[in-house]
Amino acid sequence: MRLTFTADGFTCPIVPAEGAPRTMAALLAALPMPLQLHTPKIAGSHIYWHAPFVEDVEGGVDVLSARPGAFIYWPVRQFLEITFAPLQAETASVTVLGHIDAPVEGVVALGERLRAEAGRRRLTGTLAASGDAPAAAAPTPAVPTALHVARLALWAECPADVAALTGSRAIMHPVGPVMLAESEARVLHETLWWIRSRLDAGDEAGLRTATAIALDKAAVRLRDFCHMTTTADTLFAAAAALDAPGQQLGPLVDEAILIAGRIAAWLDLLIPWNDINEGFREALSEAPAMGAAS
Structure with a gap:
């Protein structure tokens, strides 16, 4: 193969x-x-x-x-x-x-x-x-169906509220909302991985609380600062699923990782990273050193 x-x-x-x-x-x-x-x-x-x-x-x-x-x-x-x-x-x-x-x-x-x-x-x-690639069946989701469907939709297509971020020309737009949203989603993704790495250490109640706080905090920031309402709703739904009867923490953390990672990925694709880096270098080369006497 x-x-x-x-x-x-x-x-x-x-x-x-x-x-x-x-x-x-x-x-x-x-x-x-x-x-x-x-x-x-x-x-x-x-x-x-x-x-x-x-x-x-x-x-x-x-x-x-x-x-x-x-x-x-x-x-x-x-x-x-x-x-x-x-x-x-x-x-x-x-x-x-x-x-x-x-x-x-x-x-x-x-x-x-x-x-x-x-x-x-x-x-x-x-x-x-x-070649001889073995067929593999998709695993049965171990999270609420609606959340799993939302994750699949998120992976299939860039959410409209993400794509719309580059259209604004308000003060410090679009760079402010795009960069803030990308960093929020990326930090959420990393935080969920940290939580995942501790699942075998016990203290499930504490880890559930940490997961809920991380999801809620990121969702509020995306909704209230970046106007990404639909995307934020998916994170709120992941947080709410923590309270679903019989919901195991491990599968839900994995699903949340896939959601947060994909949000960060769509946002990352909007950013002209090389242009920003070159502009940063140019600005630094032309500006006096920070703290230098004027």
């Missing part, structure tokens, strides 16, 4: 690696997978997209040791990635799922195009299996 990655006119096969059967099974169950590519903000030398599943690290490898062309799953960030050069200093344990069977230069060119055009044009693609 092989995987085939296709995006923006570039196609390459991926040879799966052994040693991560649980993560690979989750990946195969999600194929064929539509992709929206994201540009890195810190590490730099990889392309990535969000994974529609939640799995712990499997056969953990230091992310800095992943060689160019590696296909990896980064659990806490919920990214699927293809690296194309050594990453900048960053600490993380990742799951290696395979390696591309093609010159890495094609991924380099795609990565450069992605960085330059992020926020201006959406680069899309697909990940599919070929």
Whole structure:
């Protein structure tokens, strides 16, 4: 069996690696997978997209040791990635799922195009299996049906209230609401992963309270500051599901992670990160040093 990655006119096969059967099974169950590519903000030398599943690290490898062309799953960030050069200093344990069977230069060119055009044009693609890929049935949701359906809809299409954020030209719009909303969703996503990592340590009541607070806080900020009412309602629904009779905490946290991660992903795609970085550098080069006498 092989995987085939296709995006923006570039196609390459991926040879799966052994040693991560649980993560690979989750990946195969999600194929064929539509992709929206994201540009890195810190590490730099990889392309990535969000994974529609939640799995712990499997056969953990230091992310800095992943060689160019590696296909990896980064659990806490919920990214699927293809690296194309050594990453900048960053600490993380990742799951290696395979390696591309093609010159890495094609991924380099795609990565450069992605960085330059992020926020201006959406680069899309697909990940599919070929050969003897085993069929995998979708798991039965262990959360309220309405919440699961809302999550699937969120993954299928960018919410209208997210897409509308770039249309405002009020004071400090659209950059203020977009950047605030993206950071809120990203922090919620990271917080839920922290909660997930503590599920086996006991204190379920405390973790339920922490989950409810995190979801409610992010939902209020998205609704009241960024006018993302429909998206906020999905987070409120996730918080309310904590009180559903017989609802187990673990599956609900996983569902909330998928919801928060996808919200953050849609917002991230709106942001012209390279343009902002270049503008920041230019402004800093022209401004006097902070604290310097005027």
